[in-house]
Amino acid sequence: MTGDEQEPARESQFAVFGLDEFDERVYLRILSQPWVPRALLTELLGAQEGALAASLDKLAALGLIRSMTVDGDRLIGNRPDAALSALAYRKLAELEDTRVRSDILTDIHRDRAALTPRAPLADVVHAYPEAGQPPGSGLHRIFVRLLAETKFEILGFDGEKGTGPIDPEEIDDEAPVLKRGVAVRALYSAEQLVVPGRLRNLRALAELGERSRVSWHLPRLMIVFDRRLALLPPISRDPMNNFSAVLVHSPTLITLILWLFEHQWQLATPTPVGVVSGREAEAEAGAADALEGNDESASRQLAILLATGLKDEAVAAVLGLSVKTTRRRITALLAELGVGTRFEAGAEAARRGWI
DSSP, X not given: OOTTOOOOOOOOTTGGGTOOHHHHHHHHHHHHSTTEEHHHHHHHHTOOHHHHHHHHHHHHHTTSEEEOSTTSOEEEEOOHHHHHHHHHHHHHXXXXXXXXXXXXXXXXXXXXXXXXXXXXXXEEEEOOOOTTSOTTHHHHHHHHHHHHHOOSEEEEEEOOOSOSOOOTTHHHHHHHHHHTTOEEEEEEEGGGGGSTTHHHHHHHXXXXXXXXXXXXXXXSEEEEETTTEEEEOOXXXXXXXXXXXXXXXXXXXXXXXXXXXXXXXXXXXXXXXTTTTTOOSOHHHHHHHHHHHOHHHHHHHHHHHHHTTOOHHHHHHHHTOOHHHHHHHHHHHHHHHTOSSHHHHHHHHHHTTOO
């Protein structure tokens, strides 16, 4: 290398998170010298105040550092294993999103030639109840028929808020399908967990082989059968007029629905079916006893429920505890995990293999 040539700038080991070499030096300095004042940090790094301020804002936004004083002068680094793991999970979700988008574009390109302007994208199906049967029984017959015809896979959204009664036919409908070896994955609204008896049903389905996760803001109802047909919600939200639904068979629309499912699946949290340590008891009666018996089990169960995004009141309802007791246990759990926020608790619980 001649005297006129300059050594190329070293790429930051955290470049995948959008950090450059200067950001890395700032971060490592704060980790090695916690509570360092900003003025001293500027001097140690030989940096301009403006450049340092921009770097600190970037690190704080990523959850890598935080201020310990009101004026923001004293800085410390968050635990790297929790903070960087959370960023890594987020980046993996973004990469998976890109991969699925690529699959969608490929399928659209392949299927375009097969579609004509006259090709129907979906059909509206009508199913009226028989005499003396409830309003939704007609559509239930169609659903059961589609289950019977399914050969290898069912993917489903159930975004109902869970305010109504538990469906007594749910397990009976799905059990034969699971016993045939059909793979079933389902996304449920996290709000359903607080409904008495709902978690018990989800636990029973899990024991039969269903894989499920919980999330927020899901479609009310959408089920895909063998990646070739999709059943969409009844056209009317009035339970007395639930006689019609949409049956989608367009490959392009099916692909879009599949992309939506996989995207939501990556963001969702495993259903907390083990929250009462496998006891076949009502949540209100058995959860408190299960939690008292094993401190590690209690911590795991609480961390799993926090990861679903449930508020304190909902977590208390699932565990059968008072809100005051639940909040006290949440505070103790954060201290046990060595973190300061619920988000960090979820990342740390995942790192420990609890989720």
